[in-house]
Amino acid sequence: MALDEAPASSSPRRAAPSAGLLLTNEFGxxxxxxxxxxxxxxxxxxxxxxxxxxxxxxTVAVSIVIGLSMMAVIATGGLNLAVGAIGVCAAMASGYAIEVLGMPWPLGVVAGLAVGAALGWVNGWMVVRTGLHSFIITLATMSIFFGAMIFLTRAESYRALPAAFTTIGRAKIGGVVSPLLLVTLVVMLALVYLYRFTALGREMLAAGARPEAAELSGIRVDRIFILCHVLSGFLAAVAAVMMVARNGAAIPSMAGQLGQDWLLPAFLGPVLGGTLLNGGKVSVLGTALGALLVALLTNGLLLLQLGEFWIQSFLGLLLLLAVLIDKSRRSFLARRNLA
Structure with missing residues (x-):
């Protein structure tokens, strides 16, 4: 039967969506x-x-938001290696505002989120103004942001946080579910709404897919790139504040040296979930499922008493495999003029 001919019955039409679902990243x-x-x-x-x-x-609640933070920049074909450093800076800013400045904890959280968005704006502005790839810019700002934070805070932790704030990270719903998962769900729904139902979200994806064509259609691509970095910084701050609530303290080492402990989960979530590394396509659900798989593997392997080195090696191989799959998927789409 020719591809453009109508089938004799309606059964194939009903089966087609199911077949397509089986091929998606989310189903896998x-x-x-x-x-x-x-x-x-x-x-x-x-x-x-x-x-x-x-x-x-x-763990999954925080990992998903970290992955979404990276996804917001990958949507434009860029990268944000400073996601961990921004997160730590936001966490320390919240701790400083609450403990030292005496702000009510909700205002302290807002202050931390504002710092994350501001540092994201710095990254985006520098990428646009210099014309350099975001890989180079964020590699530099990762060290700059983290070093400035260590200098300003003298590497001291903020532990005298209100119980009303830290209880959020330790409370249990039904004895099993963490309230942090509800925060993550709200973030996911907001991003789905942004990318699917708003003009700004569609412009972000269009600018990532074909910047030149988007510019010709009237989209201010430079502005969109900056906004994507602002969104990434904001989401990194959200993840950091969640970690502060979970740990009960704002700690300079909460994301590792220079925030590098966040990089692997930040990449694995979106890449496993189907976000194209060259931009133009994102999957909020896929990123969440990718982050869940990584957290599940890490948790299970630790319970099996595998060494940390082997777990990191396994996750590194998983990232390499995900990148190769992403390359194959892009080639497949390009050959069929679907990219």
């Missing part, structure tokens, strides 16, 4: 999550215990 990730979850439940003692599920939920 769901299958992997179920398979690994079942394997860890059988092999790792305590994997399904309420304590471990609660701990896993808190």
């Amino acid at each position: 990730l769901i299958v992997l999550i179920l398979l690994f979850g079942a394997g860890f439940a059988a092999l790792a003692g305590g994997f399904l215990s309420p304590f471990n599920l609660f701990t896993l939920g808190r």
